[in-house]
Amino acid sequence: MPKAKPQEQLREEFNRWAEAGKGESMEHEHWPITKPTLELMQIARSDMILDVGCGGGWLSRILSQRVPQGHVIGMDISDEMIERARQASPKFQNLEFVTGAVDEIPCDPDSFSKVISVESSYYWPDPAKGIREIRRVLQDGGSAWILINYYRDNPYCHQWGEKLAVPTHLLSADEWTAMFREAGFMKAAHRRIVDPTPAPEIYTGRWFRDAKQLAEFRATGALLVYATK
Numbered sequence: 001m002p003k004a005k006p007q008e009q010l011r012e013e014f015n016r017w018a019e020a021g022k023g024e025s026m027e028h029e030h031w032p033i034t035k036p037t038l039e040l041m042q043i044a045r046s047d048m049i050l051d052v053g054c055g056g057g058w059l060s061r062i063l064s065q066r067v068p069q070g071h072v073i074g075m076d077i078s079d080e081m082i083e084r085a086r087q088a089s090p091k092f093q094n095l096e097f098v099t100g101a102v103d104e105i106p107c108d109p110d111s112f113s114k115v116i117s118v119e120s121s122y123y124w125p126d127p128a129k130g131i132r133e134i135r136r137v138l139q140d141g142g143s144a145w146i147l148i149n150y151y152r153d154n155p156y157c158h159q160w161g162e163k164l165a166v167p168t169h170l171l172s173a174d175e176w177t178a179m180f181r182e183a184g185f186m187k188a189a190h191r192r193i194v195d196p197t198p199a200p201e202i203y204t205g206r207w208f209r210d211a212k213q214l215a216e217f218r219a220t221g222a223l224l225v226y227a228t229k
C-alpha cells in the first residue's frame with residue numbers, strides 16, 4: 001500500500017489524539033510555558049491573532065478574552081481537533097476555528113498582528129515553508145511566537161522522536177532562529193521558558209525515563225523563538 005502523504009498522516013494521527021481527549025488535556029501540560037510567553041507578547045486589546053496548531057482550542061479561547069476589540073483564529077490540520085474546539089467555544093464572538101495546514105494557511109496576506117504556535121512546529125513537514133507562510137499572513141510590524149519543547153539543545157526530550165507515530169524535526173535553537181531570518185523576519189531571537197511545575201516523586205508516563213529526567217526536562221525549559229515582520 002502506498003504511504004500516506006505527510007499532511008494526511010498528521011491529520012489522521014492528531015484526529016486520534018483528539019478522540020483520546022488530548023486536545024483538552026494538553027492545556028494542563030502546556031499552560032505553564034504558555035503563560036509567560038503571553039506576558040512577553042504584550043497583547044493589545046485590538047490584536048488580530050492566529051494560533052497555529054491550536055489543538056482543542058484552549059489557548060485560542062484565552063487569547064480571545066484578551067483581545068475584546070480584536071479577533072482570534074485557531075487553525076489546525078486535524079479536523080477532529082477543530083470540531084472539538086468549535087464545540088467547546090459557542091459563546092466566543094471574536095473567535096473562529098479553521099481546518100488548515102501551516103504550509104498553506106487559508107488566510108489573506110497581512111491578516112494578523114500576532115501569530116503564536118505552541119508545541120506544533122516540529123511536526124510541520126516543511127518548517128521553513130510554514131514560517132514563510134506565517135510571515136505572509138502577518139502585518140508589517142507583527143510578531144511570531146513559536147514554543148517548542150522538542151529541540152536539540154534539550155537532551156531530556158530526544159527519546160520522543162522514536163515514540164511519536166509521525167515524523168518530527170529535532171532542530172537546535174540556532175537552526176529554528178535562522179529559519180525565521182531566512183524567511184525575511186527581523187529581530188529573530190530565542191530564549192528558554194522554564195516550566196516551574198514540580199515533577200512527581202514517581203513518574204509512570206511513557207515520555208520520560210523517570211521523574212528525574214522529567215524534572216531535568218522542565219528545568220532546561222521550552223524553546224521560545226520569536227521574530228518581527
Ligand SMILES: C[S@@+](CC[C@H](N)C(=O)[O-])C[C@H]1O[C@@H](n2cnc3c(N)ncnc32)[C@H](O)[C@@H]1O
Nearest residue numbers: 014026030053054055077078101102118120123
Ligand atoms: C502537540 S499538539 C499541541 C496542540 C495545542 N497547541 C496545545 O498546546 O494544546 C500539536 C498540534 O499541531 C497540529 N499540527 C501538526 N502539524 C500541523 C500542520 N502542518 N499544520 C497545522 N497544524 C498542525 C496537530 O494537529 C496538533 O493539534
